[in-house]
Amino acid sequence: MSNKAYQRVYTQLDGITKATVSLKAEGVSNDELATVHGRLAQVVKTKGDSVTLQVFAGTEGIPTNAEVSFMSQPPTLKVSEQLSGRFFNAYGNPIDGGPEIEGEERQIGGPSVNPYKRRQPSQLIPTGIAGIDLNNTLVSGQKIPFFADPDQPYNQVMADVALRADVDKIILGGMGLSNDDYLFFRHAFEGAGALEKIVSFVNTTEEPPVERLLIPDMALTAAEYFAVDKNEKVLVLLTDMTLYADALSIVSNRMDQIPSKDSMPGSLYSDLAKIYEKAVQLPSGGSITIIAVTTLNDGDITHAIPDNTGYITEGQLFLRLDTDTGKVIVDPFRSLSRLKQLVQGKVTREDHSQVMNASVRLYADAQNAKTKLENGFDLSDYDLRCLEYAKDYAVKLLAIDVNITIDQMLDTAWELFAKYFSKAETGIKQALIDKYWKD
C-alpha cells in the first residue's frame, strides 16, 4: 500500500484511546486509510468535522501533535501471479525478504457475490483423514472451522489438510500466530515442496492485535483474484478466528459501543459472516473454500464466538483427545459437514452414507455402554463388543494421524463391522451388506 501524491496533513489530535485517535479534518471518506505518527490507521467514524481513526498498530507513544496524513483510499492489495509462494504481513507488505509485488491494486473487503450467480458446491475435497472424509466430507466452496481447545494440534491438522487437498492455491491467513506456529507453517509448506501454490498473510502474537483485522480481507482478496480471475480452486486457511473476534471487541470497546453477549460487539455475526460467506462455488469453475480455526475455552461452544460461527459456517470439525486411546480424534458426534450429502454416494462409493451412519451409531452405543460401566451397571455382551469396537474405530478411523483413501476408509469400516458385530446389528441396507460384508 503505497502513499499517493496528494495528501492532506494534520498535526492536531483531539483524543487518543489505546486503539483510536480523533481529530478535526475535512473531506475525509469513510474507510479511508491514513498514517498517524507513521502508523497505518483507518477512518471508522465521522461526526461533523471530527474524524475517528483506528490505529492498527496501537497508539502507544502517539503525541497530540502527531502528523496525520490521509491517503484518500481504503486498504488495498496488489494482486498478480507474483503473490504465489510469498509471505506478507497484515498490510500486504512482504516479510520474506523478497521484492515488492507488482500488479493490479484492489480494495480489500470488496462486494459479495450475487447469491443468484452462485453454483451448488459439488466437488469433493479429500484430506486423507477419515474423521473428515468419511464422517464429515468437505466440498469445494464450503466454509468450515475446526473447533478446538488451544492445546489441540489444530494448526498441524490444518496444514495436513491443506497440503493433501487437491487445490490450485492455498492462502494462509494467520492471526495472532505464535512465532513458532508461523515457522511451523513455513517449514511445512517448504518441506512439502508446495511453496509456489501458497500465499501467506501473517500477523504474529508479537504484532499489534488490531492489525489482525486486516488479515482475512487480505487473504480473501488474494483468493478472489485466483478464483475469479484465474478460475482456480482456492483453499483459504484462517487461524485463529477467535483472536480475530477478540480484536473486534477491543476496537468496539474503545469506540464506546455497547457490548452484547460475552463482551463481543453486537455486529459480531455480520462481521464474521462477511468473511465466511466469501466461500463460493463460482459458475466459471473457480471456487473458494474456507477452513478456519476457532479456539474454544474448555470445549464451550455456547460462547458468542463459536456460537455465531456455527450459525454461519457449513458445519464444524471438533477436535478432542480420546482418553481411551490417547489419540486426538475428530469427534463424530459434535462435528458436522452440512454439505457432505452433496458428494457422499455421488462422488464417493454408494455405501458411504450408510457405512458412516452405522459406524457412528455403533460408536454412540459404545458411549452408552461406557456410561453404564461408570454408573456401576452390568454390561451385556453387546455392550462389551461395542467398547472394543470403539477403541479400534478411534485408532483406525477417527484419529487425525490417519491418511488413507475414502475407499480404504470404507473397507476398514466394513472390516470393523465384521470383526465385532452381526450383519443385523449394523442396521445397514441388505443390498449393501450382500455386496460389501467382509467374511
Place this chain on the structure above:
Amino acid sequence: MKSTGKVIGIVSNLVTVRTDGPVAENELCYIDLDGTRLLAEVIKVSGDKASVQVFESTRGLRGGDSVEFEGRMLEATLGPGLLSSVYDGLQNNLATMKDVFLKRGEYTDPLDHEKLWDFTPIAAASDKVKAGDWLGEVKEGWLPHKIMVPFSFKGEYTVKKVVPAGQYNIDTVIATLVNEDGEDVPVTMTQKWPVKVAIKAYTEKPRPNKIMETGVRVIDTFNPIAEGGTGFIPGPFGCGKTVLQHAIAKQGEADVIVMAACGERANEVVEIFTEFPELVDPHTGRKLMERTTIICNTSNMPVAAREASVYTAMTICEYYRAMGLRCLLLADSTSRWAQALREMSNRMEELPGADAFPVDLSAIISNFYARAGMVVLNNGKTGAITFIGTVSPAGGNLKEPVTESTKKAARCFYALEQNRADQKRYPAVNPIDSYSKYLEYPEIIEYLDEKIEKGWVEKVSKAKNIVRRGKEAMDQINILGDDGVPMSYHESFWKSEMIDFVILQQDAFDAVDSITPLSRQKFMLDFVLDICAHEFKFDNYEQCRDYFKTLINLLRQMNYSEFESADFRKYQTEITKHLSDNVQ
C-alpha cells in the same frame, strides 16, 4: 419539492444528514457518492439532523456528500411476475443483475415490463369498488392472479371502464375508475405499497378455523399449525432448522410460498433455487418454483436491507392474500433480523435493553407476527397468511430476548433440541416442550373432529401422555438401573420410543417418508395407539427391549413404503403376527 441534505456524520452504515426541509420517519433518500446513488432510510430525526441507515456499504462516503430525499417510504412493487422470482431484501431482481458480484447502487426492476399477460375482466362499468377489490384476473403460472384496485386508494370508486380480455403488459391501463370527486383515475396491473405498513384491504380478521397440512407428522399430528396461524422454530445450530423449514416449504398446503432467507447462508438459498425448479408440488403437481418467491438477503449482504427483507416478504404475502389465496411465509432467521435492529440501535447510541437489543424489540416482533392471519375480503372470500419464523438463540439458550419475545407473539412453538439432534432423531422437535395453541381453539377442535375423526384432539393428547410417561420412566431407569425398576417402566419407556421413532421422527430425505398426508397420519397414529393398548407380557427387560426394537423396525419399514401398497400391507401383517406372539 423534495428535501435535500448534506452528510455530516458516518459510523459504518449509519449516516447523519443535515436537512434543508421536512423529512418523514422511514422516508427514503439517495446519497450521492461520486455518481453512485446509495439508497438509505430515515430512522431517526432530531432537529434538522436525520439519522439514515444506508442499504449499501458506505465505504468512500464523505462529509458534505449530497443527499436527496424521496418523499416516499420503502415500497414493494406488486403485480404479476412476483412468483418464481429471486429478490434481495429491497426487492431488486437478483436474476437480472449482470455481474457475478453485487454492485453498489445497482437497483434492478422487480417485474418484467415487456411480458404480456392474458387478462380477463372481473369488474364491469358502473360497479362500485374500493381498495383491494378485484378488477380482473391474469394467469400467473396456474394461479389466478387478481388485478386489484390499488391498496392506496381511499374511499369508494366507480368503474368507468375495464379493458376487454386480451394480452397486456403490466403497465397497460386496464381500468379507469372515477373517484368521489368525479375525477378519472387510471389503474394498471402493478402498484406499490410501503413494506412497513400492513395492507388492510379486508373487512375482518377472524380466528383461524382450519389447519394447514405440512406432511410433517410432528407438526400435523402433534402440534398442528392453523391456516393463517403463526409459529416459530427456535434451535441451536445444527439441529435441522433449515431442513425442517425447507420440508414445510416443499409440502405446505398453500397456494403461494414466500421464503425470506434473512441473514443466513447463501448456499442454502442456492439449494432452494437449484432444487425448487425441479421439485413437484405434491398438492398441484406443478413445479414448486411456480408458487414460490424467494427474498434473499444472506448474511454477507448489507445489514439494513436484511431488516427490510422480512417486511418485503410479508407485503408480497399480503398482496396475494388479498386475492383470496393461501400464503405461507417462512422467515429464516428472525434472529438475524433482530440483530440488524440491534446493530442500528447500537450505532445510534440508544439505551439498550436485554443483551443490547433495542427495548422495543418485543413490540416490533409482535407487530410483525400480527400481520399474518386469515382475513375475510370485501367480496366475502377468505385469504390467509401462515407465518413460520425460525429463531437462532445465542448458545442454544431459549432464555434470550428474541426467543422470549417471539414466544409471546407466535401461537405454535416447535422447540428444536440439541439432544435429539445429537441422537439423529430428526426432525429434532421436542415433543413435550413444543405446543400448538390452536389445539385449544374450539373451532379448530371442531374442524379436526370433522376433517379427521371425532375426538381426534383427545387421541393426540393420549399419545403425548404416553411420550411424557415414557420419559419419566426413562429417568427412573437411568437412576435405578435396568433391574431396579418394575417391568411396567420398561414397557412404558419402549411405548414412548415407538411413538418417537414411528410418528415423531421422519426422514426428510426419503421420497415416501418425507411427506405424510393427514389420512396416513391418522392411520399410523391409530395403529400405534392400538399397539400401545395391547397387553404385553415380558419375562425380563432385555426381552422387552428386543421385542419393541423389532416392532419399531417393522413400523419404520411401513413408513418407508407407499401407503397401502403390498409392502405396506406385508409389514402390517407381520406386526399383527408379532403382536399375537405376545399375549398375556
